[in-house]
Amino acid sequence: MxxxxxxxxxxxxxxxxxxxxxxxxxxxxxxxxxxxxxxxxxxxxxxxxxxxxxxxxxxxxxxxxxxxxxxxxxxxxxxxxxxxxxxxxxxxxxxxxxxxxxxxxxxxxxxxxxxxxxxxxxxxxxLTPSTMAAVLGLADSVIEEVCAAITEEIVVPANYNCPGQVVISGSAAGIQLAEERLKAAGAKRVVPLAVSGAFHSxxxxxxxxxxxxxxxxxxxxxxxxxxxxxxxxxxxxxxxxxxxxxxxxxxxxxxxxxxxxxxxxxxxxxxxxxxxxxxxxxxxxxxxxxxxxxxx
The missing domain is CATH 3.40.366.10 (Malonyl-Coenzyme A Acyl Carrier Protein, domain 2)
Structure with missing residues (x-):
């Protein structure tokens, strides 16, 4: 097929x-x-x-x-x-x-x-400055938990691209906070993306x-x-x-x-x-x- x-x-x-x-x-x-x-x-x-x-x-x-x-x-x-x-x-x-x-x-x-x-x-x-970042080498469920735990800023999973690669979207402060916590949780890398805003958020x-x-x-x-x-x-x-x-x-x-x-x-x-x-x-x-x- x-x-x-x-x-x-x-x-x-x-x-x-x-x-x-x-x-x-x-x-x-x-x-x-x-x-x-x-x-x-x-x-x-x-x-x-x-x-x-x-x-x-x-x-x-x-x-x-x-x-x-x-x-x-x-x-x-x-x-x-x-x-x-x-x-x-x-x-x-x-x-x-x-x-x-x-x-x-x-x-x-x-x-x-x-x-x-x-x-x-x-x-x-x-209207509102925002951005995205790619999270590499971490389970989807862990990324979801980290994003959900950040309540003071907006940051959410945006693209489930393939196993080990999820893109997150949010405010600049939210992405920065998520990066710190995701790396602490075992992410291999968190790569900021050159985009104009937080798509799918x-x-x-x-x-x-x-x-x-x-x-x-x-x-x-x-x-x-x-x-x-x-x-x-x-x-x-x-x-x-x-x-x-x-x-x-x-x-x-x-x-x-x-x-x-x-x-x-x-x-x-x-x-x-x-x-x-x-x-x-x-x-x-x-x-x-x-x-x-x-x-x-």
Missing amino acids: KAYVFPGQGSQFRGMGQDLYQHSEAARQLFEQANQILGYSLTSIMFEGTDDDLKQTIYTQPAVFLHGVVLALTSDSFAPDRFDVSMVAGHSLGELSALTAAGVLSFEDGLSLASVRATAMQRACE PFMEPARTEFAEAVQNMLFSAPHCPVYQNVNAQATTDPEQLKANLIAQLTSPVRWTQSVERMVADGATGFLECGPGKVLQGLIKKISPAVPVTGI
């Missing part, structure tokens, strides 16, 4: 999608359509922009979404008349890509939501509210295959539940480890990463090393 997965913010790189644009007429049409929908040349930023341009959330998220979705929509596996994908999932922003590739959202609506999400999250980051509540309004106004169709969502790591096909989980994701942790484990338990015999970079391939190899994984 083929499982396609879509990466999120952090997998971007300068020049992403340019070969696809140059060598596929179908892809080029989608890239140009995206520029028209957004009202600016996203492809110029993707192909010729600086690394700093691509690190800006308002550009990063639409760019990563676009690259993954164009790869999918120009792949034979996702052709509507011979859809050959058993399940899909996406990491954080990648969930929007997965929903679009699976036919839940139109290309136009998926890209519009990616843009709204990016803008809303950027605004939330600017209570700091994203203003973004969740803004994003929810946009999502509720979009048509969600039944997917062509089950979508494994970040919030609960479960297969979902009901359009209303897909909406609710997508909205909740902004202030909830990304349960990527659990999602991959569930997909394998449900019969996934191979994973294909659809988007820029190889981040998810690396994580999946650590989560389920016996299952083949590659990229498009």
Whole structure:
């Protein structure tokens, strides 16, 4: 059973999608359509922009979404008349890509939501300073206990990326306090991340509210295959539940480890990463090393 997965913010790189644009007429049409929908040349930023341009959330998220979705929509596996994908999932922003590739959202609506999400999250980051850090070499349960014990600041698990790697989100003071306690509890390293804010935490509540309004106004169709969502790591096909989980994701942790484990338990015999970079391939190899994984 083929499982396609879509990466999120952090997998971007300068020049992403340019070969696809140059060598596929179908892809080029989608890239140009995206520029028209957004009202600016996203492809110029993707192909010729600086690394700093691509690190800006308002550009990063639409760019990563676009690259993954164009790869999918120009792949034979996702052709509507011979859809050959058993399940899909996406990491954080990648969930929007997965929903679009699976036919839940139109290309136009998926890209519009990616843009709204990016803008809303950027605004939330600017409202209150906050940050994230990767915790390496410590059990999930210990990280959860340490974060829960910090009541004077906000700090929560944000991304369960793979065994031994969990990202936490919170206030700068909360992250610093957590770092001290996590190291004392046996963490190998606690690595601050160069991000604009505390994604997947209570700091994203203003973004969740803004994003929810946009999502509720979009048509969600039944997917062509089950979508494994970040919030609960479960297969979902009901359009209303897909909406609710997508909205909740902004202030909830990304349960990527659990999602991959569930997909394998449900019969996934191979994973294909659809988007820029190889981040998810690396994580999946650590989560389920016996299952083949590659990229498009």
